[in-house]
Amino acid sequence: MDVTETIYDALVVGGGINGVGIANDAAGRGLNVLLCEMNDLASATSSASSKLIHGGLRYLEYYEFGLVKKALAEREVLLKNAPHIISPLVFRLPHQPHLRPAWMIRAGLFLYDNLSKRITLPKSRAIKFDQQSPLKSDIKKGFEYADAWVDDARLTVLNALSAKAQGATILTRTQLVAAESIDGVWHLSLLNKATGDTITVRSKSLINAAGPWVENITGNVVKEHTHGLRLVKGSHIVVPRIHEGEHAYILQNEDQRIVFVLPFEQDYSLVGTTDVDYQGDPQDVAIESAEIDYIIGITNHYFKRQISRDDIVHTFSGIRPLLHDEAEDAKAVTRDYTIELITEGHAPLVNIYGGKITTYRTLAEAAVDKLTQVFPHMKPAWTKQAALPGGDFTDRASLAATLRGGFGWLAETLIARYVRTYGTIALHFLKGCECLHDLGEDFGAGLYQKELDYLAEQEWAKSVDDVIWRRTKLGLLLSETQQQNISQYLAARSQ
Structure with a gap:
């Protein structure tokens, strides 16, 4: 599909957890969604958290009872869905x-x-x-x-995978550099940071989920008043x-x-x-x-x-x-979020301020709810009951037993990592493999070619850091030489 020929319902700026959560929710409600991220998915805040799904015990000292209650309820939802x-x-x-x-x-x-x-x-x-x-x-x-x-970066990637499965288009290394509202439609200039090319896409609404850069978008690109971060x-x-x-x-x-x-x-x-x-x-x-x-x-x-x-x-x-x-x-600064919809002076703009990883799904749901006045025929919210990709299994022990039964030649350490990283997704890139040799080249620390190819083809991994720090945490185990070999392999794949 040519993105320049399509008029999208929503363009989401930001490939952190809030952005991909919104793209996933909106796509599942029937909106035609495009998401752009100027670097890799989860390349900033969403891979640098304490990696906890929690109510925030210490927030009670600052009387954030509503936030804590909301986060505690979400904790159970996310444990079930991922x-x-x-x-x-x-x-x-x-x-x-x-x-x-x-x-x-x-x-x-x-x-x-x-x-x-x-x-x-x-x-x-x-x-x-x-x-x-x-x-x-x-x-x-x-x-x-x-x-x-929680593996925060993988939570982000899995939401992007789910959004893609719902029909959303995900563009990484693509930066929003200009925006103009013409006759109620956003005309948005996107810079491909790999090629240097700029394209113009159109969207009926713009959702600014750029995290630390949210004011850059509002102030410098959209020329809109900012809340103050x-x-x-x-x-x-x-x-x-x-x-x-x-x-x-x-x-x-x-x-x-x-x-x-x-x-x-x-x-x-x-x-x-x-x-x-x-x-x-x-x-x-x-x-x-x-x-x-x-x-x-x-x-x-x-x-x-x-x-x-x-x-x-x-x-x-x-x-x-x-x-x-x-x-x-x-x-003591609040970890809660604010969502604003602005329709005066330009096409609909939704700005996302604040938030924490535990409440990303409720934030996303609330942000898309804001668009019901723009798209009154949207489907109802759906993500609360939906497993994230790879999460359609009962418990880790049972899934490990399934992998053990179908691929008995896998090392136990590899089975454990596949279960807690990919869940049932591992069954897709293991399909057809009958021995260790079928996984292809071993790049070190149990990272085989089959897994690396999957990450490049399906999970937007383009650099060695995408693979060893955000899709996995194998950077803790791989030598500099091994990392260079991965980088060279990915570069050769992209040519």
């Missing part, structure tokens, strides 16, 4: 009486347990730490509660596993912030995050030395096993585009 990339995660909270009294934590956890109906997860409880605990010996008491873990940087480090077990820790600090220590990719711990106001281009975001010291300092305050800069194997930073709500401290 069992391959989302899983329950138990958190342990060491108690430090001088930071928050026990009654306050108990009250917060009571609200956390009861603001929304729990279906999958256990309720919170008080716990004691013995000498076998990885925490320092003076920490005797704490609390335990449950939330969920506060950009807050969050940084994380990855180190060898600090503690055994599959539970996580939530650590309180003197400044009232918290740091998560999360099990990550079997052999590692993911530690973060920070809350630092950010000025400048979001594409240039990177962890600062002071943030590293901050994260290490809090971690070493609690754990027997001490970490240092030499232990760090990977870092990442992301920008949270939060609503400017006059909060003095970055940690």
